[in-house]
Amino acid sequence: MGKADIGPPNFREMIPEVVKKNYGDWKYHEILKPGVLRHVAESGDELYTVRAGSPRLVSVDFIRDICDVADKYCDGHLRFTSRYNIEFLTPDKEKVEPIIEAAKKLGLPVGGTGDGISNIVHTQGWVHCHSAATDSSPIVKALMDELYDYFISMKLPAKLRVSLACCINMCGAVHCSDLAIVGVHTKIPKIDHEKLGAICEIPTTIASCPTGAIRRHPDKEIKSVVVREDLCMYCGNCFTVCPAMPLADSEGDGIAIYAGGKVSNARKPPMFSRLIVPFLPNNPPRWPEVVEIIKKIVNVYAKNARRYERMGEWIERVGWETFFRLTEIPFTEQHIDDFTYARETWRTTTQFKW
Amino acid sequence: MGKADIGPPNFREMIPEVVKKNYGDWKYHEILKPGVLRHVAESGDELYTVRAGSPRLVSVDFIRDICDVADKYCDGHLRFTSRYNIEFLTPDKEKVEPIIEAAKKLGLPVGGTGDGISNIVHTQGWVHCHSAATDSSPIVKALMDELYDYFISMKLPAKLRVSLACCINMCGAVHCSDLAIVGVHTKIPKIDHEKLGAICEIPTTIASCPTGAIRRHPDKEIKSVVVREDLCMYCGNCFTVCPAMPLADSEGDGIAIYAGGKVSNARKPPMFSRLIVPFLPNNPPRWPEVVEIIKKIVNVYAKNARRYERMGEWIERVGWETFFRLTEIPFTEQHIDDFTYARETWRTTTQFKW
Amino acid sequence: MKEETPLVDELEKGPWPSYVKEIKRAAKKSKAAEDLLGVQELSFNDKVTHWKHGGIVGVTGYGGGVIGRYSDVPDKFPNVESFHTLRVNHPAGWFYNTKALRKICDVWEKHGSGLTNMHGSTGDIILLGTTTAHLQPCFNDLTEAGFDLGGSGSALRTPTACVGPARCEWTNINTLDMVQDLTMEFQDEIHRPRWPYKSKIKISGCPNDCVAAIARADLTIIGTWRDSLKIDQNGVKEYAKNGFDIKTLVVDKCPTNALEWDEKSKNLKLKPEDCVRCMHCINKMTKAIRPGDDKGATIMIGGKAPIVKGAMLSFVLVPFMKAEPPYTEIKELIRKIWDWWDENGRVRERVGELIERVGMRNFLKAVDLKPVPQMIKAPRTNPYVFF
Amino acid sequence: MKEETPLVDELEKGPWPSYVKEIKRAAKKSKAAEDLLGVQELSFNDKVTHWKHGGIVGVTGYGGGVIGRYSDVPDKFPNVESFHTLRVNHPAGWFYNTKALRKICDVWEKHGSGLTNMHGSTGDIILLGTTTAHLQPCFNDLTEAGFDLGGSGSALRTPTACVGPARCEWTNINTLDMVQDLTMEFQDEIHRPRWPYKSKIKISGCPNDCVAAIARADLTIIGTWRDSLKIDQNGVKEYAKNGFDIKTLVVDKCPTNALEWDEKSKNLKLKPEDCVRCMHCINKMTKAIRPGDDKGATIMIGGKAPIVKGAMLSFVLVPFMKAEPPYTEIKELIRKIWDWWDENGRVRERVGELIERVGMRNFLKAVDLKPVPQMIKAPRTNPYVFF
Numbered sequence A, B: 001m002g003k004a005d006i007g008p009p010n011f012r013e014m015i016p017e018v019v020k021k022n023y024g025d026w027k028y029h030e031i032l033k034p035g036v037l038r039h040v041a042e043s044g045d046e047l048y049t050v051r052a053g054s055p056r057l058v059s060v061d062f063i064r065d066i067c068d069v070a071d072k073y074c075d076g077h078l079r080f081t082s083r084y085n086i087e088f089l090t091p092d093k094e095k096v097e098p099i100i101e102a103a104k105k106l107g108l109p110v111g112g113t114g115d116g117i118s119n120i121v122h123t124q125g126w127v128h129c130h131s132a133a134t135d136s137s138p139i140v141k142a143l144m145d146e147l148y149d150y151f152i153s154m155k156l157p158a159k160l161r162v163s164l165a166c167c168i169n170m171c172g173a174v175h176c177s178d179l180a181i182v183g184v185h186t187k188i189p190k191i192d193h194e195k196l197g198a199i200c201e202i203p204t205t206i207a208s209c210p211t212g213a214i215r216r217h218p219d220k221e222i223k224s225v226v227v228r229e230d231l232c233m234y235c236g237n238c239f240t241v242c243p244a245m246p247l248a249d250s251e252g253d254g255i256a257i258y259a260g261g262k263v264s265n266a267r268k269p270p271m272f273s274r275l276i277v278p279f280l281p282n283n284p285p286r287w288p289e290v291v292e293i294i295k296k297i298v299n300v301y302a303k304n305a306r307r308y309e310r311m312g313e314w315i316e317r318v319g320w321e322t323f324f325r326l327t328e329i330p331f332t333e334q335h336i337d338d339f340t341y342a343r344e345t346w347r348t349t350t351q352f353k354w
Numbered sequence C, D: 001m002k003e004e005t006p007l008v009d010e011l012e013k014g015p016w017p018s019y020v021k022e023i024k025r026a027a028k029k030s031k032a033a034e035d036l037l038g039v040q041e042l043s044f045n046d047k048v049t050h051w052k053h054g055g056i057v058g059v060t061g062y063g064g065g066v067i068g069r070y071s072d073v074p075d076k077f078p079n080v081e082s083f084h085t086l087r088v089n090h091p092a093g094w095f096y097n098t099k100a101l102r103k104i105c106d107v108w109e110k111h112g113s114g115l116t117n118m119h120g121s122t123g124d125i126i127l128l129g130t131t132t133a134h135l136q137p138c139f140n141d142l143t144e145a146g147f148d149l150g151g152s153g154s155a156l157r158t159p160t161a162c163v164g165p166a167r168c169e170w171t172n173i174n175t176l177d178m179v180q181d182l183t184m185e186f187q188d189e190i191h192r193p194r195w196p197y198k199s200k201i202k203i204s205g206c207p208n209d210c211v212a213a214i215a216r217a218d219l220t221i222i223g224t225w226r227d228s229l230k231i232d233q234n235g236v237k238e239y240a241k242n243g244f245d246i247k248t249l250v251v252d253k254c255p256t257n258a259l260e261w262d263e264k265s266k267n268l269k270l271k272p273e274d275c276v277r278c279m280h281c282i283n284k285m286t287k288a289i290r291p292g293d294d295k296g297a298t299i300m301i302g303g304k305a306p307i308v309k310g311a312m313l314s315f316v317l318v319p320f321m322k323a324e325p326p327y328t329e330i331k332e333l334i335r336k337i338w339d340w341w342d343e344n345g346r347v348r349e350r351v352g353e354l355i356e357r358v359g360m361r362n363f364l365k366a367v368d369l370k371p372v373p374q375m376i377k378a379p380r381t382n383p384y385v386f387f
């Protein structure tokens, strides 16, 4: 039996020497070029960081590869960022270019800093999760192949954070991203009447539905439930408590896109992302519809936003009506909130643009 | 039997000649001095308006008095404003001063225009309503006696609209006023167990409570209900459907003050007023606590707001924490929303002032 | 018996005109008004109201227009044992000739307390306090004088409109004609309550909203324009010359930064696509800036006071609609809305609350309107979407 | 049997590093990884997931840290019939020495698919896919290597912190020490689920919030300062000299207009009472502007994803708290919060939702905090007030 509750290794064993020495005493930093940071300590010491993209879903051999780089140039230390990127750290300016070379040799792009697109926060999808309405890694791959240039450069008005969640559980900070890609169901649960009575607790199942769409089966002989189609908004809450009610459907499952969220408190307070495309089909392996609309939005944003203006700040300034006009995304009834706080989203002023 | 459905008289019979002639063709206006407007038509015609305050609750002799003025100076026409003020209209500049004199003789203040305090929108109170948690006319009188100077001058940063409602039904646009005075109960309904069963429908009564505070009387013999004290927020909804549950209480009834609302779309969209003083006692005939705090807020606003900045715009700019600091009004748990949309009011950012 | 009313008397003092003096004036001719003074004094002492839940009283053929009111201390104040209110529909814009006003005074002196509110907060002439027996005769005399009752109960309430074209240079619609027309069109809806709850119409000629429609009306009609506002640069220069700080007081306060100010040339430039017609620059520079020429109305829906689900502001339903007599399009829309509400609304549920309960999606379908981004401040944040 | 995977293979192309290549690398050594490729291809064809609802699996003495996962096509892909995930608690700040990392690689090559997520979105090392039989031995070897499991289920999830003092000049608190300390303090809460639902702690050194705590953590700790930020005017002049447009890019973007720029003297003035510490000016002029000296933390509460009541952002609970080891005050507050939530929360109710349900009033009393205006954006609009 393993030891219990030892907790994670102490980070003090994990940080490189220069960090140990200047811990808490950094003075300023600059971005030397995309993916390369230079931090200067009060002591005058320097710390160079080379940031490299990662597919996140990696093999142990991949980790060994990057360990090799770290052993060679970084005294055997490296770190990961909160968006899955790999960071190689060194006090030695001379090592920066060799690290970049080594990363390139491994096929890893160097970038993800400053006013560009960093790695896409994402989740499990069809690789591991039972709940997924879409996949994750392939969409990220397809997107980053197309957005690659924004990762290795810093030419957007501001940071642009893209995130993906394969279902509306929204693992990750997807609900507060500049662009969020979310897997959605659009068909009501397919009920397995044979199994339901046996494996699910019927009252719990009924209670699980936030809209009250689930009722007992009208035929008392059948120990199961039925779903009122007009009340179901495909949240999957019933499926969480009752496996006999899967929502997954080849045609009904797909992707919704949300925009304009942010997390930082810089300038504007944190904001939620908001629905901009209610549904796009799942189209493996490269989800071309999703890739195309994301690219379009990024381009419209790049062209219209002011410097240091995040997506949501830009939209707030020009108005959502302008956003829909510029992106040519059709406005539908789905965009209008009808959930609990709906009234807070209605336009209670004559102030609007045409 | 009277004729039915004749509707109101046609306004065309009611408007003075100069208005008829220039109807829809006005070019601009200016405020010559407090209470006196000059409108100029495309035709070059002029229209002078003298605005005079009214106590709203008036006798027919009062109306005859103002009719006398209108007959003498205004060709027998006058109008009232959406805030109860009386307007004397004339194309003749020479008549302005005589009208002002005549109004003064009747004891009516001339003013209420521009950046000042106009008449207080208010309701019935103890003069006529069964629902009142406070009175209306006396408080308006007491307040306007003290705010008089702001009615006859235009020295505030912007318009300041004060409204009063004698219960939370909030007759009037009280919920969107710069300052709103609202009658509130703070004790649970006093149930008349003898009468309730006879005059109220028990299921309807129970259903009327938005918080589910009402239950059947535990003693089955007693055909009545009980109220859970911790769930009652004194909304009076039960009393509306069941007269055997009055909330009125000498000590429990009083006044709450709300601030920062507006209706116009000028600059900022319309805004709701927000709770600033949860409770002040009913203290007839002059409600000194209410008068004092209102005066204080007006003074703090007058001193701190920028020109053309309504109360709510000012507060939004400086922050509610600053408002409470400057006015020295204690911040309490009552200020924090716990109703349906409460979460929208929480401070979801690190941006705040000390 | 004349009561001592020391507390009430206190309110005769002070510079603001006194309602107590008015009650006393009426009390000279009306026993009911005299008793009312006593009721006030009693309430001042007890700090509670002395009126009971209203009973159902009215005039023949009408379901509303009267608020029944009874005293809970009839023994003490027999003259206000019943003290009902008549709501009389005001002429559009609250314009009167003195002949009409004097007629009302006479009728009310004859049939009631002689006390009125000019006006109630919905906009009616409130004839405050009479007995059940006097209601019908009073109504008869009123109609004789050319006046009719306004709304009460689960009916259309007396529609109101701002002074508009009668005096205001900013109006974009004929508010007075429109309110007159709609009031006549909907007489039945005003006088014969049958809906789930009350419904209110208010009309403002521009976004300044001088009748506070957005806050108080289920159906809000606000004048606006679709093209660009008009700037007269000579007028602008005049303001500048007179020392008006255009940059600070106008340009910097434009909510969308749609204005640009060139201090040197004293030129005020508008980016028309950025203007949201808030009125501020027009308000403050009325001699130089005016609304555009392509005028019409924004139709909004759902405003109301807090009972029971919190107050609501009206929200945009139709961003722009031409509004010419006979206002057919507006009337049709209003009827569609009422029909749907009447059919689907619960008791005491205003139309805005119903829309919230069943969702905009269903409402828009029912009234045949397409969703447009102008209806909302921002799209939904949650993923709970119906398809 | 090696499947044909034409759709999946397509994703080996393109400039971004390919996860498919990684699965293929793992597949060379692991049958499970090989089957996973086939599962992907199948899902690409069917457009649905092929994983079933997870079962309860784990390691001795722990209630969480493992996500059970079973295939719904075990006949076709027997090597992933069970394919459980281990969540391994990362070292604070995601710093590693290669020795430690290589140890994990060895353990996972021995016991699992050889596939990992570096990292999961909560911040764990995700060891992706192994059988039930391997769980305990894998765990034993992990602890031998100095690693422990993170949280899953109705437990405290692995707390995370931004890189903070290790590299960032802006941090106001010792994020890494704090997360290490709290993680050790709350081992029991991480490993032995017993609450109504999950709870998350995230720590950012400044309001830039580089771990997205406000959006994702029930308990959010953000470094801040109480005095004034510090401006070095020489540094400012340097920026101006280099052509940086301080007026447009910094001063005009300050959310509260707390900065004044004198173009002539190149002086940047702060009105400290107006600064809300948004970080923008510091972010863009790091060589000239720095946080203040009186450092500490803002404690926020209630962030979470949308299920079931809509997403919530954390909101301010304690505007300022000193945050020095051993962080007693913070720990005590956290325990009070959890105790109250544990006692009052419904199943699957996060602490923010509970606060919403019962009201801030009751919550604040329970955790002994006074209401302050910093907790809210604005006071209530409705009149439904408890006394």
Ligand code: SRM
Pocket (backbone or CB within 6 Å): A029, A031, A037, A080, A081, A082, A083, A084, A085, A112, A113, A114, A115, A118, A119, A121, A158, A159, A161, A173, A176, A177, A178, A261, A262, A263, A264, A265, A266, A310, D093, D161, D162, D163, D164, D167, D168, D169, D170, D208, D209, D210, D211, D212, D283, D284
């Ligand atoms: C390494 C990392 C922290 C970590 O512990 O891992 C980090 C590090 C830095 N962040 Fe960050 N941020 C990191 C995730 C974030 C996140 C979280 C996220 O992206 O999910 C945010 C919130 C994003 C949001 O609002 O949606 C974040 C919002 C910021 C901001 C505020 C940006 C804004 O204007 O809104 C700054 C300041 C700036 O860039 O001007 C900042 C600035 C910085 C600085 C400059 C701080 C410093 O002096 O070291 C660091 C390098 C910046 C760069 O990459 O250009 N960092 N930063 C994270 C790198 C993620 C990545 O690989 O891309």
Ligand code: SRM
Pocket (backbone or CB within 6 Å): B029, B031, B037, B080, B081, B082, B083, B084, B085, B112, B113, B114, B115, B118, B119, B121, B158, B159, B161, B173, B176, B177, B178, B261, B262, B263, B264, B265, B266, B310, C093, C161, C162, C163, C164, C167, C168, C169, C170, C208, C209, C210, C211, C212, C283, C284
């Ligand atoms: C007469 C009246 C309309 C009526 O049909 O009766 C009216 C008439 C005018 N209003 Fe108004 N407003 C009238 C009630 C309102 C209301 C409603 C209310 O007070 O309940 C509002 C909305 C108030 C709010 O937002 O809470 C209102 C918001 C405005 C505004 C926008 C003010 C702002 O900056 O927010 C203006 C423009 C301005 O003053 O710059 C305006 C401007 C005007 C102008 C200048 C328009 C014009 O050219 O004639 C009129 C004279 C202004 C003055 O009094 O200084 N009027 N005005 C109402 C007079 C009420 C009174 O006796 O005091």
Ligand code: SRM
Pocket (backbone or CB within 6 Å): B122, B123, B124, B128, B129, B130, B131, B169, B170, B171, B172, B173, B240, C054, C067, C069, C085, C087, C117, C119, C120, C121, C122, C123, C124, C125, C126, C150, C157, C158, C198, C200, C215, C216, C217, C303, C304, C305, C306, C307, C308, C350
């Ligand atoms: C007379 C008047 C107050 C005044 O002194 O001016 C008034 C008086 C009453 N209102 Fe009102 N309301 C009056 C304008 C309003 C307004 C303002 C408006 O119409 O612009 C509102 C807010 C706007 C709205 O409709 O939301 C208003 C919102 C209410 C409400 C809450 C309705 C809601 O949906 O939130 C109630 C409660 C109810 O209907 O049960 C109410 C109920 C009442 C009742 C009938 C009391 C009751 O529960 O039976 C009051 C009768 C008092 C009496 O004995 O005379 N009154 N009431 C106003 C009508 C005069 C007129 O016709 O001109």
Ligand code: SRM
Pocket (backbone or CB within 6 Å): A122, A123, A124, A128, A129, A130, A131, A169, A170, A171, A172, A173, A240, D054, D067, D069, D085, D087, D117, D119, D120, D121, D122, D123, D124, D125, D126, D150, D157, D158, D198, D200, D215, D216, D217, D303, D304, D305, D306, D307, D308, D350
């Ligand atoms: C592995 C991971 C996604 C990833 O690929 O990175 C993940 C995977 C799952 N999450 Fe998550 N969540 C993961 C981070 C998150 C986050 C982000 C975070 O923690 O910062 C969130 C949003 C923040 C939050 O907690 O609100 C998140 C919000 C959810 C929710 C919705 C919770 C809510 O209250 O709204 C669920 C649904 C549930 O708990 O039933 C959920 C449920 C799940 C389950 C357990 C599915 C389920 O219903 O049983 C997923 C298991 C997938 C699998 O088979 O491996 N996961 N989940 C992340 C954990 C990795 C790690 O430990 O590092």
Ligand code: SF4
Pocket (backbone or CB within 6 Å): A123, A124, A125, A129, A130, A131, A132, A133, A165, A166, A167, A168, A169, A170, A171
């Ligand atoms: S977002 Fe949904 S499908 Fe994706 S990992 Fe999380 S719970 Fe699973």
Ligand code: SF4
Pocket (backbone or CB within 6 Å): A188, A189, A208, A209, A210, A211, A212, A213, A214, A227, A231, A232, A233, A234, A235, A236, A237, A238, A239
């Ligand atoms: S998916 Fe959601 S809305 Fe639909 S039946 Fe299930 S729980 Fe109800």
Ligand code: SF4
Pocket (backbone or CB within 6 Å): B123, B124, B125, B129, B130, B131, B132, B133, B165, B166, B167, B168, B169, B170, B171
């Ligand atoms: S606000 Fe309340 S008490 Fe006052 S008149 Fe209206 S319903 Fe009656």
Ligand code: SF4
Pocket (backbone or CB within 6 Å): B188, B189, B208, B209, B210, B211, B212, B213, B214, B227, B231, B232, B233, B234, B235, B236, B237, B238, B239, B247
């Ligand atoms: S006053 Fe309101 S909350 Fe209290 S019992 Fe009556 S209906 Fe319920």
Ligand code: SF4
Pocket (backbone or CB within 6 Å): C162, C163, C164, C168, C169, C170, C171, C172, C204, C205, C206, C207, C208, C209, C210, C211
């Ligand atoms: S609402 Fe507009 S048009 Fe009507 S009176 Fe007010 S300012 Fe004039």
Ligand code: SF4
Pocket (backbone or CB within 6 Å): B267, C229, C253, C254, C255, C256, C257, C258, C259, C270, C274, C275, C276, C277, C278, C279, C280, C281, C282
């Ligand atoms: S009307 Fe309002 S939005 Fe339009 S330009 Fe003038 S101030 Fe700006």
Ligand code: SF4
Pocket (backbone or CB within 6 Å): D162, D163, D164, D168, D169, D170, D171, D172, D204, D205, D206, D207, D208, D209, D210, D211
């Ligand atoms: S949150 Fe602040 S302190 Fe932490 S890494 Fe980001 S910028 Fe630095």
Ligand code: SF4
Pocket (backbone or CB within 6 Å): A267, D229, D253, D254, D255, D256, D257, D258, D259, D270, D274, D275, D276, D277, D278, D279, D280, D281, D282
């Ligand atoms: S930190 Fe933000 S709020 Fe403070 S002065 Fe700088 S930009 Fe303004």
